[in-house]
Amino acid sequence: MEPIISMEYYLIVSSIMFFAGIYGFITRRNLIAILISIELVLTSTDINFAVFNRFLFPHQLEGMFFSLFSIGVSAAETAVAIAIIINIYRNIKNVEVRNIKKLKD
Amino acid sequence: MEYSILILILPLLGFLTLGLAGTRLKGKTAGYVGTALLALAALTAYCTAAQYFNLPRIDGIRPSLRPFNWEWMRFTEHLHIDLGILLDPISVMMLVVITTVSLMVHIYSLGYMEGERGFQRYYAFLGLFTFSMSGLVVATNIFQMYIFWELVGVSSYLLIGFYYTKPEAVAASKKAFIVTRFADLFFLIGILLVSYFTRTFDFGLLCSGDSALFASAMGKTFMGAAVLSWATALIFIGAAGKSAMFPLHIWLPDAMEGPTPVSALIHAATMVVAGVFLVARLFPVYYFFTPEVLHGIAYIAAFTALYAAIVACVQTDIKRVLAFSTISQIGFMLVALGVSGMNGHEGTGYMAAMFHLFTHAMFKALLFLGAGAIIHTVHSNEMSRMGGLRKAMPLTHITFLAACLALAGIPPFSGFFSKDEILSAVFAFSPWMGAGMTFIAALTAFYMFRLYYNIFWGKPAEHEHPLHEAPASMTSPLLFLALISLVAGFLPFGKFVSSNGLEYIIHLDVRIAVGSVVIAIAAIFAARSLYRNGTSAVPDKMAGFFGVFHKAAKNRFYIDEIYQFITHKIIFRCISRPLAWFDRHIIDGFLNGLACITGKGSLAFRWMQTGNLQSYALLMIGGCLLLLFWVLFL
Numbered sequence: 001m002e003p004i005i006s007m008e009y010y011l012i013v014s015s016i017m018f019f020a021g022i023y024g025f026i027t028r029r030n031l032i033a034i035l036i037s038i039e040l041v042l043t044s045t046d047i048n049f050a051v052f053n054r055f056l057f058p059h060q061l062e063g064m065f066f067s068l069f070s071i072g073v074s075a076a077e078t079a080v081a082i083a084i085i086i087n088i089y090r091n092i093k094n095v096e097v098r099n100i101k102k103l104k105d
Numbered sequence: 106m107e108y109s110i111l112i113l114i115l116p117l118l119g120f121l122t123l124g125l126a127g128t129r130l131k132g133k134t135a136g137y138v139g140t141a142l143l144a145l146a147a148l149t150a151y152c153t154a155a156q157y158f159n160l161p162r163i164d165g166i167r168p169s170l171r172p173f174n175w176e177w178m179r180f181t182e183h184l185h186i187d188l189g190i191l192l193d194p195i196s197v198m199m200l201v202v203i204t205t206v207s208l209m210v211h212i213y214s215l216g217y218m219e220g221e222r223g224f225q226r227y228y229a230f231l232g233l234f235t236f237s238m239s240g241l242v243v244a245t246n247i248f249q250m251y252i253f254w255e256l257v258g259v260s261s262y263l264l265i266g267f268y269y270t271k272p273e274a275v276a277a278s279k280k281a282f283i284v285t286r287f288a289d290l291f292f293l294i295g296i297l298l299v300s301y302f303t304r305t306f307d308f309g310l311l312c313s314g315d316s317a318l319f320a321s322a323m324g325k326t327f328m329g330a331a332v333l334s335w336a337t338a339l340i341f342i343g344a345a346g347k348s349a350m351f352p353l354h355i356w357l358p359d360a361m362e363g364p365t366p367v368s369a370l371i372h373a374a375t376m377v378v379a380g381v382f383l384v385a386r387l388f389p390v391y392y393f394f395t396p397e398v399l400h401g402i403a404y405i406a407a408f409t410a411l412y413a414a415i416v417a418c419v420q421t422d423i424k425r426v427l428a429f430s431t432i433s434q435i436g437f438m439l440v441a442l443g444v445s446g447m448n449g450h451e452g453t454g455y456m457a458a459m460f461h462l463f464t465h466a467m468f469k470a471l472l473f474l475g476a477g478a479i480i481h482t483v484h485s486n487e488m489s490r491m492g493g494l495r496k497a498m499p500l501t502h503i504t505f506l507a508a509c510l511a512l513a514g515i516p517p518f519s520g521f522f523s524k525d526e527i528l529s530a531v532f533a534f535s536p537w538m539g540a541g542m543t544f545i546a547a548l549t550a551f552y553m554f555r556l557y558y559n560i561f562w563g564k565p566a567e568h569e570h571p572l573h574e575a576p577a578s579m580t581s582p583l584l585f586l587a588l589i590s591l592v593a594g595f596l597p598f599g600k601f602v603s604s605n606g607l608e609y610i611i612h613l614d615v616r617i618a619v620g621s622v623v624i625a626i627a628a629i630f631a632a633r634s635l636y637r638n639g640t641s642a643v644p645d646k647m648a649g650f651f652g653v654f655h656k657a658a659k660n661r662f663y664i665d666e667i668y669q670f671i672t673h674k675i676i677f678r679c680i681s682r683p684l685a686w687f688d689r690h691i692i693d694g695f696l697n698g699l700a701c702i703t704g705k706g707s708l709a710f711r712w713m714q715t716g717n718l719q720s721y722a723l724l725m726i727g728g729c730l731l732l733l734f735w736v737l738f739l
Binding site for chain 1: 715716717718719722723726
């Protein structure tokens with residue numbers, strides 16, 4: 001069965017998500033927003049895995065599994081990041097990224 | 106006779122226990138532990154001596170035993186360093202001397218060092234010294250001897266600098282260490298030269314007199330002298346450093362900054378005679394292969410004896426008089442060795458040197474310990490602070506007098522017998538030298554009795570507190586040593602020790618004996634008339650008469666100043682300064698330059714480290730894009 005929507009559209013969406021994530025990562029000031037941006041980047045790669053698997057190797061499942069794996073990893077990473085952000089909040093009472101320059105000094 | 110290893114192990118054990126756990130011991134416990142261990146070691150040494158000298162002779166010669174010989178480091182077939190125990194007449198005799206004097210000093214120090222800070226450290230160092238000195242005399246090979254030789258130097262350094270808060274003591278310990286170490290450098294070169302040609306370190310082989318062993322060195326010369334002469338002369342420089350021969354004697358008078366019992370043990374009786382022992386140990390090598398070096402030793406030693414005796418006559422510090430007297434007496438021993446032959450009557454010198462070493466160790470230790478008792482009471486080293494002490498300190502007075510008589514060579518004290526043997530050996534070698542040595546013996550009697558009358562007679566100095574006799578722990582070693590000084594001369598020493606191992610029968614040469622006694626008594630009466638009342642004006646007049654000479658002698662003929670000049674003005678200024686400049690500016694400058702460039706470079710890049718997470722991310726993404734661009738389009 002030929003898919004209705006062709007591959008390019010999926011890739012356009014995922015590229016937009018990817019660069020939106022990067023743009024957000026660089027420009028946002030709030031750590032939570034930065035974390036969300038990272039999630040966008042990761043999700044866009046998940047879409048790419050699924051799409052390439054679906055269109056290029058329809059009879060195999062490696063891409064699907066890899067995107068599942070990546071979702072698991074990103075969930076764990078989010079948990080760690082949230083924990084770090086909470087600790088930062090406890091220390092400096094805000095989550096502004098420009099206030100976190102301790103490593104430089 | 107395997108048990109003889111205990112003589113080494115027990116003091117070492119004492120050093121380790123007191124050194125590691127000494128601070129936990131309260132009061133005088135550390136001293137009692139050290140003394141008990143040393144008493145056991147001394148007992149072992151006496152057993153060893155008794156058993157050894159009762160062994161049957163083989164072909165009339167005393168056997169040389171090796172209860173232990175352990176191969177320590179093996180490099181090649183010929184080059185291996187052993188550690189072992191060699192028992193032969195001189196090493197057994199030395200063991201007895203070392204343990205006896207050391208035991209006396211241990212007992213004496215219980216009283217003398219009581220309440221001192223670092224009491225247990227003192228006993229630990231005494232143990233270390235006794236261990237090293239015993240190891241030195243029983244060495245089976247020249248390299249083992251060198252190892253213990255250095256250990257002895259270290260323990261001497263530690264004990265001279267025992268009062269490490271006193272700047273003079275620190276300077277003296279440093280001086281002693283550097284001077285002896287400087288001499289030991291030549292000793293090491295000598296050892297390497299000898300062993301290079303003979304392919305062995307072993308004393309048994311070296312002293313066998315086998316010329317095949319030295320065949321490879323024959324005919325080789327360096328700067329106009331045979332290589333073998335160079336080697337034995339270099340070894341003698343090491344011996345001269347330890348035995349304070351001119352011009353390497355400068356450390357010994359300063360070493361008197363250490364505690365007085367230490368001066369008795371190390372700088373009078375045992376360590377300073379290590380050089381004599383070394384020459385005696387290698388005597389066959391000197392005698393058979395380099396007799397000219399042996400004669401050189403005799404001349405150097407005779408000059409040293411004269412020099413030290415003259416200086417001793419004008420010193421005012423009681424311990425320094427004794428120190429110069431020690432130098433002079435070691436000179437006597439080395440003269441005797443230097444003029445000695447091998448067999449029969451010619452071997453008198455060797456026997457006499459060993460005999461004098463034995464008796465001198467006893468009465469010189471006694472003199473130092475007596476001086477220590479006096480200093481303990483008077484709290485000063487200066488003779489002017491003493492005087493009229495014979496009533497306050499009767500025991501010290503009697504024992505000190507006995508030692509003075511022994512040193513002056515008055516019969517029946519032990520010094521008479523040994524000194525007479527030395528004089529007869531020297532007269533047999535050269536009558537002129539014999540006359541010179543007799544004159545030095547008279548000087549000896551003079552300066553000893555100058556010391557004696559100044560301390561015990563004359564008018565008493567003012568003291569804040571009443572003077573008192575030393576405690577029993579200090580007087581009992583004095584009495585014991587005085588007893589030995591009285592009877593040791595009657596030992597048939599030639600039966601125990603002789604140059605070729607055969608029995609040697611001592612016979613007094615009446616002419617020399619009478620002559621030396623008469624001249625010694627004359628010197629004693631001269632000292633008595635000059636110093637007995639302490640009011641005579643003659644000494645000052647004599648000082649004025651001799652003028653410059655007296656002043657020079659008082660300043661030890663400016664030898665220290667000459668050294669000072671050579672080291673500071675020449676070596677430091679012309680060699681050390683440029684080297685220091687090179688080190689500071691070229692070598693350090695290069696490394697500092699490297700560090701400076703790195704520092705400046707990193708400062709130049711520092712602006713990149715903003716500490717801002719997002720700028721890092723931006724840079725990283727920019728980098729990724731550049732790489733992508735490069736991969737795709739270039």
